Amino acid sequence: MPMETYVLYLAAVAVFFATPPDTSQLLIISNSVRHGLRRSVYTIAGNLTANSLQMTGAAFGLAAIIATSASAFIWIKWFGVAYLGWIGVQLILSKDQPDDVTANASGYSFRLFRLGFVTSMANPFAVVFFGALFPQFIDPTMPILPQLFILGTTYLVVDGAILLLWGWLGVRAATALKQVSFGVVNRVCGALMIGAAVLLATRDFQPDR
Template sequence: MPLETYLVYLSAVMVFFATPPDTSQLLIISNSIRHGLRRSVFTACGDLTANCLQMIAAAFGLAAIVATSATAFLWIKWLGMAYLIWIGLQLILSKEEGRKAAVSDTGSSLRLFRQGFITSMANPFAVVFFGALFPQFIDSGNPVLPQLLILGLTYIVVDGLILLLWGWLGVRATAALQRYSLGLVSKICGGLMILAATLLATKDLQPRR
């Protein structure tokens, strides 16, 4: 892959992330506020693992199948929305357990990983996105697999850095919220999750016919 092509791809990925936070980014902000940046890394790992599976699906041509199945889109879309609302309501209805719990270590690594994984997998548009993006930068005259690995790893690294940045911003927000009660922090986190669900529900995921 020529360096010029790679730099164009890198620029395209950076532009893609120059938007307001999406559902996965809202989730890591929320988990960073509640559990700290170190533990929210597990959420980022879950998200990136889902991205890797979505890239593999795109590479095997499943993007075309998903793009033509309105039923699959709708089911994944609404199940994902319901999951995020469930997380949000749990946070909003959680009871205050004291000021020291404002940044809690109670979220298990597996639970935080699962939240990131399911939230990312709940967006079927990702498979179509990768299936449409990668072919634009692949040289058919050279082996395809190494090019896919380069494109995929680049996306994962950029996405991971962006997620950590949002998580760090969440930690900074925690410092500003320390003078308030844990109940308020939990309600803010729950509101973020419901906002994420709303974004997922209103995003146009209908495939073109």
């Protein structure tokens, strides 16, 4: 892949991420406020794992299937909307004290991973996005798989770095919130979850980063 093509791809990805927080980013902020950045890394890992599967699907032509029969995948999106909304309501109505994660740390880590994975996979049209993005920067005269690997890995690195940044900002906000009460933290995080559900509900054929 020519260096000028790669630089152009980096610029395109940077422009794409230069937006207000999206569904996954709101999720990371919420989890970082409640659990700290270290535990939120599990949510980021779930998100990036889902993105990796979506990229693989795009590489194998799944984007064309989704684009021609989108109605078959709508239920996935609404499952994600309901899942995020349900968690948001639970947080708003929850007790005014932190969760006890020490008794089952591995199970709680998996729960955070699952939350990131489901949130990202709930938008199957992300496959369509990757299927449209990558061909614009692939040189057909060169081996395709190495180019897909470079483009996909670059996207995941940029996405992961931005999610970490949002998580760090969430931790900074948590300091002020936790001086009020943990009940306020839960309600703020629940509102963020519901906001993420609303964003997901209003999106069509948009990537869930």
